[in-house]
Amino acid sequence: MRYDLDLVASWIAPGSKVLDLGCGQGELLQHLHDTKGVQGFGVEQDEEKAATGISRGVSILQGDMAGEVRDYPDNAFDVVVLSQTLQQVAEPLGLIRQMLRVGKRAVVSFPNFAHWRNRCQLFFQGNAPVTPELPYDWHDTPNIRVITFRDFHRFCNRFGFTILEAVAVKTDPASRGGLVLRLLPNLRATYGIFLLARS
């Protein structure tokens, strides 16, 4: 499994109830089900990915995550996961509020826009960064949000989300390996993973 998903999994208690928004083929949920007896539910927009996940035995709703999350009752889940998708969300504030309404905890991860490679591309080459983590041209990208760790901390402070855990990692998008960084994370980390709670 992907390194960052392994870290996310380490925050989830056995037997808990988890909702994964943008779950793809349900890799994380399947892993959590098999190793921790977690009752997992996913939401995925793409028909093929959703169908593949369901065919593998994961409970997945094909649909738009912002719409689907609204139907769940309060506190329906122990943890709601939004993995590497925040940069693509139209209304991040509304979505995270919904996540912390239906879940007691929320896990949010995203690629760090302040990574030194992005900074270098902008500073030395003068173009919008295109990297393995953000591999799209400006005119053809699903990533409509530019997020750095500092921005996200500020965002959480301002809107009253408590950050219980924050991990900066250096890993490739598809890699099984990676490193947790403590020194200069906003400069060196490719991804940030945050565990949030209501204040």
Next chain:
Amino acid sequence: MSEYADLSPGGPGVGAVEKRFFTFAQDEPFVLESGAAIGPVTLAYETYGALDPDGANAVLVCHALTGDSHAAGVYHGADPKPGWWEVMIGPGKGIDTNRHFVICSNVLGGCMGSTGPASLNPETGRPWGLAFPVLTIGDMVRAQKVLLDHLGVKRVLAAVGGSMGGMQVLEWAARYPETVVSAIALATAAKHSALHIAFHEVARQAIVADPDWNGGDYYHGPKPAHGLAVARMIGHITYLSDEAMRHKFGRGLQDRADFSFSFDADFQVESYLRYQGRKFVERFDANSFLYITRAADYFDLGATHGQGSLTKAFSRGDTRFLVVSFSSDWLYPTYQSRELVQALKRAGRDVSFCEIEAQWGHDAFLLDSPRLSGLVAGHLERTRRDLGRDLRRGLP
């Protein structure tokens, strides 16, 4: 539902099968939701595969409006036509008969061996006709429950069905949640839209307007064949879609180079509809069509089981759900499946949903689709695995 003879079965089937009959309510009549009572009641049914000793591998297949108990395999002798869901049921298929014990019964009110308006009324010795009581999807499901009890099946791993079969599946899940470990509802809804009821009404009117219908009392004379054929033609239009019809027929002419300048079937689509209508008349009873469409139109799961709330209708039990819709289905459009899914989520049920991109309209659930088979197989597999784990842990 389309004539399944057109379908090519995908892979080897279950082989020769036999239609069986079960009769109950001989002493105590079977009381319907309307309050009327009938008895005795016979259901025609078929089974494929074998029931495991722990009884945990039974799958109940519910047929659509004009289907029957013959879901898979072929009958002995001259009838080579495979069952209506041959593409889904069989060794290694979506519902794998090497692993599952499949039961499919013809609904109460039907005309394929089950008690319906064409059956003899024991009090008069004549066919029931319109004296047959109006029934509901709930009545059909309660009758199926009696059959399952008779077969010694205490719990089904899944109830599976599309269209009106999907309505029965939902009824099962709401009425007997403890009996249904999982519910697979395809191309269906918790209640019909006005559009859907309107199509049914036009079809029913076509039947009752046929002079041979004779107030439903036609069993000793000519059948209302024309009216029933028109009803079927209307049905067929709704089972396809604009795109499917364009793809299948376009404006192609049938057996001619130019218009006949008459009202013969010049266009291929006309010829197709007339053929489907004729074929249907040979196998279906007009009164059954009236009763079954009525039952489907009356179906409103939220009203019957949730005092108006669909969420409440699903509040009991632990049944898990797989809901599937098809993008070009305008008879049971995706928004109705999404309403269902929304209610299931609010009720805290474990539910999966997928809208399959398909151009074939409502009929898509009957056609060979690796995607649909994969969804059903995966859902059954996980349900069985989790049930096995629960049983080992000693959970109910």
